[in-house]
Amino acid sequence: MRRQHPARIAVLVLGVLTASGCGVKTAGLDVRYPEASVTRSLLASAPPRRVEVLPVADRRADTRRIGTREGSDIVTSRPVTDIVGEALLLEVKKNGHTVTGDRKDVILAGAVEEFRLDVVGGYSSRQYVGRVVLAVTLADPRSGETLLIRRYVGISRRVVDKDSDNSWRGVMDVALARTMHDFATDPELASVMARLLTAFNP
Amino acid sequence: MVRTIPVVLALVALSLAGCASSTPPLPPSARPFDDVRRVLVVPSGGESAFAVVEYSAEPGRTFDEILKWIPWQPYLAALRPAAQLVHRGINWALEADRAATATARLQGISPRSVVAQSMVRTLETTGWFDEVRIIEREPTAEERRRADAIVRVAVPTWGLVRVRDVEAGLLSGFADVRGQMAMPGTGVVLWEDSQDVTSPEQIPVETFLRDRDFARQEMMVVLERAGQRLANELLYSRSAGR
Numbered sequence: 001m002r003r004q005h006p007a008r009i010a011v012l013v014l015g016v017l018t019a020s021g022c023g024v025k026t027a028g029l030d031v032r033y034p035e036a037s038v039t040r041s042l043l044a045s046a047p048p049r050r051v052e053v054l055p056v057a058d059r060r061a062d063t064r065r066i067g068t069r070e071g072s073d074i075v076t077s078r079p080v081t082d083i084v085g086e087a088l089l090l091e092v093k094k095n096g097h098t099v100t101g102d103r104k105d106v107i108l109a110g111a112v113e114e115f116r117l118d119v120v121g122g123y124s125s126r127q128y129v130g131r132v133v134l135a136v137t138l139a140d141p142r143s144g145e146t147l148l149i150r151r152y153v154g155i156s157r158r159v160v161d162k163d164s165d166n167s168w169r170g171v172m173d174v175a176l177a178r179t180m181h182d183f184a185t186d187p188e189l190a191s192v193m194a195r196l197l198t199a200f201n202p
Numbered sequence: 203m204v205r206t207i208p209v210v211l212a213l214v215a216l217s218l219a220g221c222a223s224s225t226p227p228l229p230p231s232a233r234p235f236d237d238v239r240r241v242l243v244v245p246s247g248g249e250s251a252f253a254v255v256e257y258s259a260e261p262g263r264t265f266d267e268i269l270k271w272i273p274w275q276p277y278l279a280a281l282r283p284a285a286q287l288v289h290r291g292i293n294w295a296l297e298a299d300r301a302a303t304a305t306a307r308l309q310g311i312s313p314r315s316v317v318a319q320s321m322v323r324t325l326e327t328t329g330w331f332d333e334v335r336i337i338e339r340e341p342t343a344e345e346r347r348r349a350d351a352i353v354r355v356a357v358p359t360w361g362l363v364r365v366r367d368v369e370a371g372l373l374s375g376f377a378d379v380r381g382q383m384a385m386p387g388t389g390v391v392l393w394e395d396s397q398d399v400t401s402p403e404q405i406p407v408e409t410f411l412r413d414r415d416f417a418r419q420e421m422m423v424v425l426e427r428a429g430q431r432l433a434n435e436l437l438y439s440r441s442a443g444r
Binding site: 039040041042044045118119120121122123124125126127129131133153155156157158178181182184185187 | 257258286327328329330363364365366367376398399400402431433434435437438439440441442
């Protein structure tokens, strides 16, 4: 029987571990806003509107990373603007509004002002702080007039004994969820949406 | 033997791949309560503990540096836990001292009442409820009979916490809050949630401990934010699963 070279086995095992994504890593956090948890909220109290959702802008001071850990960058697996944009679309649709660029009643523009993960290193434990700041502007498509500007801040704190990308992602997931829940339950936003004249009834 | 290696590797890969799977945040437990129109909000849960949490790595790291110079393993094994205990003891004493100073500055503020009042204001603005009322005691039988739901609000911990590694001396206000909404009579829980609420701003801890008005203002803002957060999560869960 031919003997397998130990170095080859070691390389294979390392390859498998790398591909599996298990353990601590500093790249590609799969932060997301799960569709299953989205519910109708205060935003649904406005009559159904046709909303053009513009691509989310990135207004972060540092767009290359969301944090650092022991000299390495922590980044998300998808662009931050895509993650937040997807969450915005889910909320608008779930609350009974139509996302369209045609005969729109209102234009919704989002901008990510912060999307960061801070790791506060103690002696035997670490605290993760996730923070998402989203600016939302509603504008009238006919006049271009700004109807509302709001900022939603979602922060999540968690203390852990051991570093792991799962914990990092969990903290960012919660921070994003809190931001989106504040957006969907904002009475001022719902009120502006309710007052809009529709394209069909100018 | 050689043939089994790829199989074993494949199994290892599959089992490890699970570690990276996305785990969505646990949603607060809730059932639909669109029919709830009259709500009583009751601050409850006993006293709130004020804490100053700095996650200081010192003097523990210095102890570790010293321990590195000890060549005898048996001594090292015995001294390391002792060093950890001393580290915790020193930091506990420092933080407890600051917490006591801060508590004196914040005398008269009832965290659970401030959170409950802020929650009431937030719920009122929605127009979803006919009546949202706060009562600072247990509701009477008549009040229970008239209410569709009773929300209990607790603030087990509040205080200051370090939220960034690089900025020593700058802390943020925080409040860890809990809310539960139940139907009077049956006790059926319609919604419950807990939130770690942190101020977006950082403030110098020394100013906080020195300036009574500044300290009170900062903590009121955090507690009001906590009430809004709790209310927003309650509102978000109103049509849960629909």
